[in-house]
Amino acid sequence: MKKFLDFWAMNSKKIYLVLLALALIFPWVFNKPYIMNVAVLCFLYTTLSLSLNLVTGYMGQLSLGHAAFYGVGAYAGAICATRLGCDFLLTIVISAGVAALVGLILSLPILRLKGRYLAIVTLAFCEITRLVELNWVEVTGGPMGISSIPAPHILGFTLKSTRSKYYLIVAITLVTIFIVHSLMNSRTGRSISAIKGDEIAASAMGINVFKYKVICFTIASALAGVAGAFYATYMRYVDPTSFAFDQSVQILGMTILGGLGSIPGSVIGAFVLTAIPEMLRGLMEFRQVIYGLILAIMVVFKPSGLLGNINFKHIRQRILFARENAKKGGGDRGPAES
Template structure:
């Protein structure tokens, strides 16, 4: 097993380029609209799960209301596109800003607390946002939802074909992975990991815990807002039922299954748990029960998830050091 991990660590760039090439070829090999649609939804959930893993996996803060920021981004984009006719460049940026601002206002008082207060607060926040979306008829049209959301367009080019949406979400996934990886590899990322392991020790080292937590919480929510903007303009219709607590729990289970603090694990977790309900379509009403059973089994067999606690950068350095020692 160690040799396999070392091999994967040494060839991360090659593996990443191969996966990207396969992703680009996917709609050409599987051209059916159903396949492309499922792959597009997988891409959207990858963005959502990576954003949640940034706060939960790398910082150790449990958030159970990620769908609230997803919904805020979706409604922001939908309202700006339908009522003001703004193009997707403005709707996406606005969705990220509004979701990030909501996270800042929520996180500033909440993240001062320790323990699982954030989990409880975000769970309640998600329900509050859903109720606002359900009852503010003048803004969100309540249970009627927002209809006829225009597709993304810029400078006369409109994204309206399934394959175009697919390549659009692939670009967003690549940008999200790059952003998360850069954060993790930076000084900020090291600070986040230190906070997740021991807050007292991190504070003693001079790390401003509240600033780091709030910053990553805002970034996480902004990325969820991006995903929400894509969802709104991809589906062309949204209503509050898509942004409830069950959606938050589904995203949370994806990162637990794939592995906390693991980008490859998150991607695997999303793909497996997004496609599983389609494979078991007859059991769609029992989706959360199935997810729960999978989560229980994972906690018993491999609590850290499929690729949790596997640091490929560290493994590569160790393997290179061992190889250099053997050459000597």
């Protein structure tokens, strides 16, 4: 395992370029509708897992209501597309803005809570949001939801085929990865990491803990809203059952499996827990049991996830430092031996 991680750390850029190339040619090799649909869902859940990882993985705050922001973005996107006739790019901006606003309003009172208290409040918010979507018939359509949502329309082009929508969600996922990576490698990201490590110590160092918690929670909500907007135009139908508590648990499971605080971990977790249930569709009655068993094993034997607590940057620096020391050591021994 150590050799594999060392190889990954030293060749990460090449590995990511190869994976990106595989993702781009995938629709031309596997063009069956069912396989394409699973691939689209893999990237969709990757975006959701990355957004939740900001809060749970990088900031260390357990949220059980992430599906609420996913649903807010989906309904905002559906309303923009069906009633306002917005272009998809504008729809994404509005959906992200509405979800971010809801996340901001929610974060102001609840982010002073910690641990299980925060988890309970976010769980309750998820259920409240579902009930609002279920009963606000004039806006959300109630139990019937919103149907006949048009396909994404971007700069005069309508993306009707599954292949074009696949490339759209790949682009959204890449932008999400860029945002999360840039954020966590900025001053804000370092503050967020310090808060996760020790809030009291971070506060003593002059970091405004509450401010950065609100920023992180709001950005995560906005990214979930973007995923929701895509989901609405991809499925062309939204209803409250798609954004219930079990959806939050599913996204959290992907984040935990892949690794808390790991971008590659979110990708792996989303792909594994999206693809495995589909591969086990023949074992329908045991599928959820196997799904739960996988998560239980991970929680017991590797609670940080597959790639949790693994810093590829530090591994690469360690290897380079060891190589540099070996060269210096060899150079020092040469003259002494001669």
